[in-house]
Amino acid sequence: MKMDTVIIGGGLSGLACGISLAKRGKRVTIVASGQSTMLFNGGSMEMLGYVDGKAVENPLGAIASLPESHPYRKIGADRIASIAERVKLLFSDSGIEMTGSANANHWRITPMGVAKPAWLTLSDHLRIDNLNQLPAKRLALMCIRGYFDQPNAMLAKGLRDLGFEVDMIEFTTDDITALRRSPSEMRATSLAKHLVSNNALQRVADQFNNLAGDADMVLMPSVFGQSDSSDFQLLQSKVNKPLRLVATLPPSVAGMRMMTQLRHYFKMLGGTYLTGDTAVSGTFDGDRLTSVTTAKLADMPLKADDFVLATGSFVSRGLKADFERVYEPVLGVDVDADADPEKWTRFGVLEPQAYFGYGVATDSQLRCLKQGKPIQNLRAIGSVLSGHDAVKMGDGTGVSLLTAIAAADHIREKK
Amino acid sequence: MAERMQTCNLSEHNFEQCTKCSICTTVCPVAAVTTDYPGPKQAGPDGERYRLKDPAYFDKALKLCLNCKRCEVACPSGVHIADIIQHARMRAAEGQRATLRDTMLANTDLLGKMANLVAPVANATLGLSPTKLVMDSVMAIDKHRTFPAYSRQKFTTWFKRHAAKEQDAYAHHVSYFHGCYVNYNFPKLGQDLVKLLNAVGYGVHLLDKEQCCGVALIANGLYKQARRQARVNIDNIRKSVTRDKRVVLTTSSSCTFNMRDEYPSMLDIDNADVHDSISLATRFIYRLVDEEKIKLVFKQDYKRRMAYHTACHMQRMGWQLYSIMLLRMIPGLDLVELEQECCGISGTYGFKKENYERSQAIGSVLFKLIEDAKVEAVTTDCETCKWQIEMSTGLPVENPISVLADALDVEATRRANGIN
Numbered sequence: 164m165k166m167d168t169v170i171i172g173g174g175l176s177g178l179a180c181g182i183s184l185a186k187r188g189k190r191v192t193i194v195a196s197g198q199s200t201m202l203f204n205g206g207s208m209e210m211l212g213y214v215d216g217k218a219v220e221n222p223l224g225a226i227a228s229l230p231e232s233h234p235y236r237k238i239g240a241d242r243i244a245s246i247a248e249r250v251k252l253l254f255s256d257s258g259i260e261m262t263g264s265a266n267a268n269h270w271r272i273t274p275m276g277v278a279k280p281a282w283l284t285l286s287d288h289l290r291i292d293n294l295n296q297l298p299a300k301r302l303a304l305m306c307i308r309g310y311f312d313q314p315n316a317m318l319a320k321g322l323r324d325l326g327f328e329v330d331m332i333e334f335t336t337d338d339i340t341a342l343r344r345s346p347s348e349m350r351a352t353s354l355a356k357h358l359v360s361n362n363a364l365q366r367v368a369d370q371f372n373n374l375a376g377d378a379d380m381v382l383m384p385s386v387f388g389q390s391d392s393s394d395f396q397l398l399q400s401k402v403n404k405p406l407r408l409v410a411t412l413p414p415s416v417a418g419m420r421m422m423t424q425l426r427h428y429f430k431m432l433g434g435t436y437l438t439g440d441t442a443v444s445g446t447f448d449g450d451r452l453t454s455v456t457t458a459k460l461a462d463m464p465l466k467a468d469d470f471v472l473a474t475g476s477f478v479s480r481g482l483k484a485d486f487e488r489v490y491e492p493v494l495g496v497d498v499d500a501d502a503d504p505e506k507w508t509r510f511g512v513l514e515p516q517a518y519f520g521y522g523v524a525t526d527s528q529l530r531c532l533k534q535g536k537p538i539q540n541l542r543a544i545g546s547v548l549s550g551h552d553a554v555k556m557g558d559g560t561g562v563s564l565l566t567a568i569a570a571a572d573h574i575r576e577k578k
Numbered sequence: 579m580a581e582r583m584q585t586c587n588l589s590e591h592n593f594e595q596c597t598k599c600s601i602c603t604t605v606c607p608v609a610a611v612t613t614d615y616p617g618p619k620q621a622g623p624d625g626e627r628y629r630l631k632d633p634a635y636f637d638k639a640l641k642l643c644l645n646c647k648r649c650e651v652a653c654p655s656g657v658h659i660a661d662i663i664q665h666a667r668m669r670a671a672e673g674q675r676a677t678l679r680d681t682m683l684a685n686t687d688l689l690g691k692m693a694n695l696v697a698p699v700a701n702a703t704l705g706l707s708p709t710k711l712v713m714d715s716v717m718a719i720d721k722h723r724t725f726p727a728y729s730r731q732k733f734t735t736w737f738k739r740h741a742a743k744e745q746d747a748y749a750h751h752v753s754y755f756h757g758c759y760v761n762y763n764f765p766k767l768g769q770d771l772v773k774l775l776n777a778v779g780y781g782v783h784l785l786d787k788e789q790c791c792g793v794a795l796i797a798n799g800l801y802k803q804a805r806r807q808a809r810v811n812i813d814n815i816r817k818s819v820t821r822d823k824r825v826v827l828t829t830s831s832s833c834t835f836n837m838r839d840e841y842p843s844m845l846d847i848d849n850a851d852v853h854d855s856i857s858l859a860t861r862f863i864y865r866l867v868d869e870e871k872i873k874l875v876f877k878q879d880y881k882r883r884m885a886y887h888t889a890c891h892m893q894r895m896g897w898q899l900y901s902i903m904l905l906r907m908i909p910g911l912d913l914v915e916l917e918q919e920c921c922g923i924s925g926t927y928g929f930k931k932e933n934y935e936r937s938q939a940i941g942s943v944l945f946k947l948i949e950d951a952k953v954e955a956v957t958t959d960c961e962t963c964k965w966q967i968e969m970s971t972g973l974p975v976e977n978p979i980s981v982l983a984d985a986l987d988v989e990a991t992r993r994a995n996g997i998n
């Protein structure tokens with residue numbers, strides 16, 4: 164089976180790259196085993212949040228200060244500005260409404276109530292442009308009875324530390340009470356599936372209108388809109404105060420929604436998305452990859468002119484480690500990692516961990532290296548890349564999106 | 579060492595591998611529409627822990643599971659969630675008798691055989707309001723359902739009269755497991771397959787004997803009968819593969835999935851020697867084209883816009899690509915690939931009165947996608963999806979094989995493959 168491009172991994176980076184190529188008429192197939200780390204995403208994209216532990220104000224401006232080995236430096240600061248604009252377009256074309264600027268970070272609020280620098284945030288989620296000018300004075304923080312994936316007390320404390328006045332208000336509706344029959348399954352994604360009908364939303368809105376008191380903004384966990392933002396808009400139309408969502412613990416509704424919308428758009432462009440299949444090996448001919456074999460299409464290698472590795476980091480099994488080495492399991496390409504296992508980790512959950520920066524080694528065009536030599540038609544994008552650290556630097560989703568589009572450009576531009 | 583720790587640690591259906599991430603629950607179509615069902619995580623690996631302690635923990639809600647396998651496709655840890663649930667149901671059903679209604683629905687071939695003898699009468703009566711009311715109240719088969727029409731002539735009768743003789747003349751040969759649906763309801767699909775394969779130089783043959791694959795028997799708890807029929811099928815498939823050197827093709831994703839994957843996992847039938855020789859026809863044909871062994875030539879004036887729906891079991895096998903790529907070869911076909919959603923019928927599930935509303939609620943997401951796609955017809959590899967989508971959207975639904983046969987320029991294809 165021959166395509167123009169085969170992408171291994173259907174997370175944020177794989178889809179962004181696939182859309183970019185399909186939009187220009189390429190025949191693209193994405194092999195995607197299971198769900199991606201977008202299920203942990205709180206509704207924001209981060210380009211660059213921290214450098215040397217300090218919050219970044221202007222991510223584009225700060226790129227020059229990054230080490231040469233960072234994926235952004237491989238793309239080049241000047242190109243990043245224009246690619247960043249195309250990312251916004253990619254989202255709006257997919258029906259995802261995001262706001263923000265690559266020249267000025269805003270603040271997103273984590274489920275624990277911590278403000279973190281962000282580049283783009285879903286327009287129905289709480290975002291703060293300026294910590295000295297909060298978007299509301301008094302917040303009604305609506306807490307769903309029996310829902311434990313939102314640590315309300317911590318969230319309220321965090322918001323108060325930022326300067327908000329916060330009223331914590333517990334509420335429920337018949338629909339929500341019914342869900343408590345399986346308490347362990349009372350997750351954001353289940354709520355989102357049951358709070359969809361006009362009536363169910365009306366019951367929520369009635370509670371808000373009764374209970375919100377003199378708050379000037381209503382804040383509630385992000386448990387709406389499994390497929391688009393229409394449920395939120397319907398609810399907002401029924402609530403007589405401005406309404407904003409705040410991220411919950413995973414699984415994240417916002418993340419699922421964005422993945423659904425991107426996947427849908429990719430398919431509308433004629434792309435093929437193979438859900439639930441896993442790439443297991445590749446065949447090389449000299450410095451080229453000729454085909455990739457998957458578990459379910461075992462007898463039919465997928466051939467293509469170009470390949471993209473977008474398999475994510477350790478959690479997604481894009482990288483693996485045993486007791487001796489860190490390796491890339493599908494194609495066996497080179498990995499940047501400390502040879503000495505003693506150096507991989509440090510004791511303490513909150514300590515910076517060296518392994519977060521490990522990943523696949525690439526040249527200046529994001530081509531993977533195998534035994535030190537670039538594979539001409541194989542590029543790596545997203546979390547599988549070395550040289551960045553989503554936790555310490557707040558650059559995870561940014562690296563995924565920007566390298567995805569840069570790689571798509573390289574593929575289109577070559578001779 | 580790490581690898582060994584992993585392999586020595588394997589539990590039945592991988593249930594110890596569950597990391598409690600809840601991803602399975604996010605894709606379960608039943609949990610999405612009803613709080614009566616606790617969802618795959620709770621019904622599967624979590625509940626299994628309790629059930630292992632004491633079978634009394636069996637929860638009746640487990641019979642709401644569609645066995646659609648979407649949870650298994652989504653699970654990042656390879657837990658065979660739906661298998662766990664089905665096995666729990668199987669253990670709980672031991673010694674219990676299925677109801678008359680369930681037995682009737684499950685025996686798709688028996689129902690077919692009877693109806694076939696009296697097709698015009700059956701079609702008229704099954705569609706008649708008083709009959710429907712009786713079925714609704716006495717049999718608990720929902721009155722909104724229309725039984726698929728029964729054909730006056732069975733596929734096998736047509737085949738023996740009109741096609742069998744010519745088949746030996748071709749250079750290559752395959753066997754065809756037609757299944758109940760093609761035989762009793764829709765012989766045209768079987769005829770389309772014969773037309774298509776003959777045009778590229780393949781003779782089509784029936785198995786010495788075939789019985790209903792039993793997918794509905796398993797779903798309705800009639801395991802003993804399912805096992806009996808599965809043995810007959812695998813014996814006859816084995817004859818075709820080893821004696822006649824013919825692979826066995828199907829045109830239904832559910833029959834295929836059932837015979838390849840559920841026979842060993844649900845019914846303990848060993849099919850390892852023939853497993854790889856059972857294939858969906860689209861997969862077989864695609865690979866012949868891909869390996870440049872055959873050529874397909876399509877009509878110049880063919881023009882249609884259709885949506886492809888990936889049936890849940892098709893996705894579980896991971897084979898939708900074969901059908902999609904084949905369909906994309908038709909120049910005049912504007913194909914929209916739909917997001918994978920469950921249609922809600924799941925074989926006989928949606929026919930039951932107690933499931934009707936849930937079944938339609940599950941399907942509503944898919945019906946909306948189809949409506950938004952602005953197509954004139956839908957194509958899918960599963961016959962029960964076809965009934966459900968036709969009833970719920972009013973659009974015609976065709977198997978990809980029929981779409982291909984319809985678009986095929988038979989004469990030009992025969993010439994291109996050197997057949998006169």
Ligand SMILES: Cc1cc2nc3c(=O)[nH]c(=O)nc-3n(C[C@H](O)[C@H](O)[C@H](O)COP(=O)(O)OP(=O)(O)OC[C@H]3O[C@@H](n4cnc5c(N)ncnc54)[C@H](O)[C@@H]3O)c2cc1C
Binds near residue numbers: 177441558
């Ligand atoms: C817990 C957690 C929290 C995070 N929080 C944030 C955050 O708040 N903000 C932020 O900016 N970033 C965050 N990140 C990082 C962020 O998720 C990533 O930067 C980004 O979404 C990664 O996208 P990706 O496509 O590169 O990789 P992934 O999302 O990891 O996707 C890789 C995909 O490839 C698939 N795959 C792997 N191997 C194969 C194979 N062999 N064949 C087929 N498919 C395969 C996987 O199943 C997966 O679907 C977080 C990451 C984690 C793990």
Ligand code: SF4
Binds near residue numbers: 601659
């Ligand atoms: S998806 Fe798999 S690992 Fe996650 S809760 Fe379900 S069964 Fe467990």
Ligand code: SF4
Binds near residue numbers: 649
């Ligand atoms: S098989 Fe389908 S219905 Fe059953 S638990 Fe899994 S996803 Fe839900």
